[in-house]
Amino acid sequence: MNWLTVVVQAGWSAHFLAILDAMALPRTPLSRLFTVLLAGLLAGLVLAVTVLPGNLLLGFAARSALGSYSSLPDVLRTPATPQRSYLYANDGTTLIASFYDVNRTDVGLDEIAPSLQAAIVAAEDRRFYDHGGVDLRGMARALVANVTGGETSQGGSTLTMQYVRNVLKTDPGLTAEERAAATEQTVERKLQEIRYANALEQQLSKDEILNRYLNIAYFGSGAYGVSAASQRYFAKTPAELTLSESALLAGLVQSPEAYNPIDGDQEAALDRRAYVLDAMVATGEITAAEADTAKVEPLTLRPTSQPNGCTAASGGAGDWGFFCDYVRQWWLTQPAFGETVEEREQALRRGGYTVVTSLDPELQATAQQQVTSVYGYDNERALPLAAVEPGTGRVLAMAVNRHYSLAENPAGQPNYPNTVNPLISGGGSIAGYQAGSTFKLFTMLAALEAGMPLATGFDAPSQLPTRYPAEGDASCDGRWCPGNANPAWMDGYRTMWDGFGRSVNTYFVWLSEQVGPEKVVEMAQRLGITFRSDADAAFAENNAENWGSFTLGVAAATPLDLANAYATVAAEGTYCEPLPVVSVTAPDGSVVPVAPSCERVLDAEVARAATDAARCPVGQQSSTNQCNGGTATSVGRILDGRPVAGKTGSSEGNATETFVGFTPQVAVAGIAANPDDTTDAVGSAVQARVIDAVAEVISTAVQGQPEQAFVAPSPELVGDPRRPVERPEPDRRQPEPGDDRGPFAELRRWLEGRG
Known part of the structure; x- marks a missing residue:
């Protein structure tokens, strides 16, 4: 038995406490050094009393305290506690999702109810405003209680010391082993805690320390900090807490799991609340009458779970899961959030960012309603749809009749009815869907860029022999011979206007031959088509x-x-990378640059000319009145005459049906397909519904915006519609021997078989 134990058990404890009571020194330069010396001595004694012979520890404790007095790790100077990141819609208020490893959001002291501030001080460190980081009297009380087997209302650690301990064990720069070491009950750890607490008190005000403590303390049930705790238990902000609620939360930090009223013992939680209220009376923060009133208040919990990740964003009118996942995938590619994918993931889940996304919640709701009106959630076929803002690339909506969910699918299909695959944006196992004649836009752009005007004419036949080798039904004399879907309506002399409006296959295959298919492919890639x-x-x-x-x-x-x-094209030739965010703000208020990344990829006159022809499919007129038929004329009616353009697309056998429409303010695309079975043809009957769904989304997007007209193309790219162009002789060349045995023959036959 060492000398300190003898002293305490011999009845000297009262005298010992009286002496230490005088050590609640003010924070003056001389007293700080004295406090450190005594604190180091006492801390060593407290933790080593049953381990080392009495006076062996004295010199070690004092020397250790002095030797490290000036050291303070960066994590304590500028704490980087893990915090929840939030994703909001473009209105800045509609919460889409949150990401976190630790459920915490820092708030300022002015955002925390004064009753909670007072309650935590009364419950955990009544002498908080008097000591310099180490409460020697409190430590002595705890020591006496530990040695004599008695009880103490408070432990020996001050709020400042508790804060130090919490910061060290949550330091993201430490390994798991290093974080565990931060809470070990060792002499060295306690001395370090005392040193750091004293140093912090020299650098921070009491309010700053209290604020930091309230943001890092664990309140049980997965809630770290007062913001998460007030939401978890009462579904309100910490500023809205009542006295009774504040006392309950303040009582949790001593033993979060034991006093947890949701998952633990509610009676114990109420007893602890009563203790905190009595402590507040003792400190003069409230009257006994106020405490009595608060004690009899019923426990009115409103347990609220904070959504975590994109699966929690699925469901409801907006069904934001797929968009949320697109934001996350975008985030993981951005060097601003870390050098590696792992670092960027950690930044999202622990960095406390506020992300205002580009999602328009009203437009998203319309898009979701439209796609599910074509195909319900119980339909194996799908209608993925996306809306983009021209000139910025900002993604305004992403909808599909699927649940963004990890739940198992009853029939074992990969994407029905639940999936987390990117059905709208592509990636992973999702390559996309045949978009049919919407690709004719790229042929027209390549031709216009090559100087061929809109008036370029060709007497389009029902079937066109080409120079490309082919076999099977699409072959005539060993060459690929595509045909028109509706010869009676499509055959004949065509220009780019009515060739595009009526979707004449043989016209555009001929046009592609004139300009070169490789130029068409390059044009598609230039505009962002990814293979x-x-x-x-x-x-x-x-x-x-x-x-x-x-x-x-x-x-x-x-x-x-x-x-x-x-x-x-709507932006007159300015391509912008798809962008799902408007702003990203770090917890310290700094703004991460996330501006649109745009470049000119087309001459504006080329884009204007293509737009002029793209008005034909939707039942509107070109600048020179050359439209005489379209495949999506309902669009013009739905938009009530507002300038709009677009193109339909049907793949071979109507396996897919597509429509893309645009105004100067928005571009929307939808593709009806079966993501799990390319042999399941959706049929031509659904085309009209796809067209109308896209048009309704466009209508919602432009509602309330000023009407914008398309700029007419230059005369050079309009050409002279009155001057017919002679139809060239068909290419009669036969395939050379071996043409069908080259390295791409099988690939070519497979592609041609896709339509």
Whole structure:
């Protein structure tokens, strides 16, 4: 038994406490040094009393305290506690999702109810405003209680010391082993805690320390800090807490799991609340009458779970899960949030960022309603849809009739009815869907860029022999011979206006031959079309000059890529990378630059000319009144005459049905398909519903915005519609021996078989 134990048990404890009571020294320079010396001595004695012989520890404790007095780690100077990141819609208030490893959001002291501030001081450190970081009297009381087996209302650690301990064990720069060491009950750890607490008191005001403590303390049930705790237990902000609620929360930090009223013992929580209220009376913060009133208040909990991740964003009118996932995938590619993907993931889940996304909640609700009116959630076929803002690339809506969920699918299908695959934006196992004649836009742009005017005419036949080798039903004399879907309506002399308006296959295959298929492929890539399937990527890279069917949309594309490509035309040739955010703000208020990344990829006159022809499909007129038929004339009616343009697309056998529409303010694309079965043809009957769904989304997007007209194209790119162009002789060349045995023959036959 050492000498300190003998002294205490011999009845000297009262005298010992009286002496130490005088050590509640003010924070003056001389007293700080004295406090450190005594604190180091006492801390060593407290923790080593049963481990080391009595006076062996004295010199070690004092020397250790003095030797490290000036050291303070950066994490304590500028704490980087893990915090929850929030994703909001573009209105800045509609919460889409949050991400966190630790459920915490820092708030200022002025955002915390004064009753909670007073309650935590009364419960945990009544002498907080008197000591310099170490309460020697409190430590002595705890020592006496520990040695004699008695009880003490408060432990020996001050709020400042508790704060130090919490910061060290949550330091993101430490390993798991190092964080565990921060809470070990060792002499060295206690001395370090005392040193750091004393140093902090020299640098921070009491209010700053209290604020930091309230933001880092654990309140049980997964809630770190008062903001998360007030939301978790009472579904309110910490500024809105009542006296009774404040006392309950303040009582939790001593033993969060034991006093947790949601998952633990409610009676114990109420007893602890009563203790805190009595402590507040003792400190003079409230009257006994106020405490009595608060004690009899019923425990009115409103347990609220904070959503975590994108699966929690699924469901409801907006069904934001797929957009949320797109934001997350974008985030993981941004160097501003870390050098590696892992660091960026940690930044999102622990960095406390406030992200205002580009999602328009009203437009998203309309988009979700429209796609589910075409195909319900119980339909294996899907209608993924995306809306993009021209000139910025900001993604305004992403909708599909699927649940963004990790739940198992009853039939074992990958994407029905639950999936987390990017059905709208592509990636992973999702290469996209055949977009059909919407790809004719790229042929028209390539031709216009080559100097061929809109008036370029061709007597389009029902079937056109080409120079590309082919076999099977699409072959005539060994060459690919595409045909028109409706010869009676499509055949005959056509220009770009009515060729685009009526979607005449043979006109655009001929036009592609004139300009070169490789130029068409390059144009699509320039406007953001990404080839995600190995077959498409290989053909584009190695055999684009023979990809004659590309103009008919045989390559896979996603609604987001299509919407953004057409948005480039709407923006008169300015391509912008798809961008799902408006602003990103760090916890310290600094703004992370997230401006649109745009570049001119088309001459404005080329884009204007293409737009002029793209008004024909939707039932409107070109600048020179050359439209005489369209495949999506309902769009003009739905937009009530507002300037709009667009293009339909049907793949071989109506396996997919597509429509892309745009105004100067928005571009929207939707593709009806079966993501799990490309052989399941959606049929031509659904095309009209896809067209109307896209048009309704456009209508919502432009509602309340000033009407903007399209700029008419230059006379040079309009040309002379009255001067017919002679139809050239068909190419009668036969395939050379071996043409069908080249390295791309099988790939070519497979692609041609896709339509």
